[in-house]
Amino acid sequence: MQKTELIHLHDLLGTVSTDLYEEGTLATDDLSAYRDLGTSPMSIRGxxxxxxxxxxxxxxxxxxxxxxxxGDASTSEPHEDAESPVTA
Structure with a gap:
């Protein structure tokens, strides 16, 4: 896969993560290993x-x-803020 394709996929996954975060499925703690890498979809020079x-x-x-x-029987509460957990 070319670098530009990876960046595009990275951006799409960031959008999915924002949607999952807003609906309460994804917690920011779930992304700690990802954030430790220090590369966001906006890191074009990465x-x-x-x-x-x-x-x-x-x-x-x-x-x-x-x-x-x-697998969780209880429903999560949606997050009110619209800030992306990926680019935050």
Whole structure:
């Protein structure tokens, strides 16, 4: 996958994470390993490898949040703020 494609995918996953955060499925703590990488979708000068690692980590975090939400009998409360958990 080309670097520009990875950046685009990274941005799309960031949008999904914002949606999941707003509906209460994703907590900001779920993204701690992703944030530790220090590469956001806006890090255009980041290397291809940095974006690839970030995409993998972000996708894993999103999958984990969705999976735990499916198994959770209680419903989460939606978040009122619209700030993205990825770019925050």
């Amino acid at each position: 290397s291809r490898a940095d974006h690839e690692a970030a995409v993998i980590e972000l996708a894993d975090a999103l999958a984990g949040a969705i999976e735990s939400d499916r």
